[in-house]
Amino acid sequence: MVAGYRGGRGFDIDEEIFFDEDEEELAEQAYDPNVDLERINSPTVRLLDEQNNMIGVFPTREALKRAENAGLVLAIVSTEADPPVLRIFQEGDYQKHLFETEKKKKAQQKKQVTRTKEVKMGLKIHEHDYAVRQKLATKFLRGGYKVKVIVTLRNREQQYKDDAIDLLRRFQNDLGQLASEESKNLADRNIYVVLTPNKANIQREQQDKLREEELKRQQAEVSTEEQPKEQEAEARASTEEISANV
Template structure:
């Protein structure tokens, strides 16, 4: 249930003989449960009961944050009667009783959060846990956005060594767009069978393509030895941030690679 915390307070054995003030009893749902031992009672519903004064036994429920599932707010994990307390200003208060730490958190209308249950004594902190959790989630989302923005995808563009003018223009336009979007571009020319004889033509085509891309892309890697000739271009950040003009494509007779019989 949203906004639930668990608080353990000392009570007398005759817990159920104790009257609860009308103000509080009117707000108790049927699902409210009491668990008690000879020296303690546990009340679950986002409020804590103090048996010392009936008029003072109501506490504002903490902000909705699915606290029932938050281990940091489960004070039943603390078996020690004393804790090392840090206040809402992150000042070290020192070792105090657990009851006093709970009382100070209630007085400040904040949460008592477990920092280290295994320490001796356990370390707790007074804070607005909902706000803290929200800020941590926001920080995580911002980091994920920055990571996604800095990540480069690899786009592949394949061409034949004798590609025609139209297909060449389409691939050049795509390469420039990918680079402008911050992605890497790998230009590949596959040579099959006897096409290996035209390796120099393929290399010339790739170099021409790189020249037409211009300063928008910077060479990162290349392979002109195997049958799959390629070059990888990465965005030039300085050029990417500048307004880009549509490049003029060379005439068809300049782009097409002549093939000798």
């Protein structure tokens, strides 16, 4: 919980410290997850050299020490591998690597833009808003779109990443058999999972719905056909009753 104050100052009630909001915002903008080794929970890493050749598996601290002693950049290549993969870069090569990676990412996003929809949630989303996003994701999946479900973590919400992952998994489980997981990123500040429509299950669901509608239609037709017969039988019974009384 943060209390604001004029002059760009704030007070963090949990930490009981003042901070400069402008400096914090700048620090967040400059954040580079590729060099944030606090994201690495493994005690060991697989290390690549400057030419992208495998050196071996080392303790994480030793890999960092190697890079620091040589005045080089140690960057994360993959957090999903076991153990995670790091690579040593010259400063200029690292900037080039970032440029090429971003270029490939944008090209891939451009290809997927017409077939991928995004659904975003905050960590403290209300149940009504959650249900709205669940309904929206279901609509997209049934329409044949992939869905990228994102949970955004703002400022100090980063320390509650486990809760964010639980929210993401809950959302995924609530979609049931409509989708399967294509990819995910649970390491960065804004975590996400990309879901692809399970076409076989969606088609089966649509067929079941059509069969149910057809069954209701047939039952309605039978009911309509039987109604005149029932009315005729009632009229005949009434006529016979009158005749008997006469």
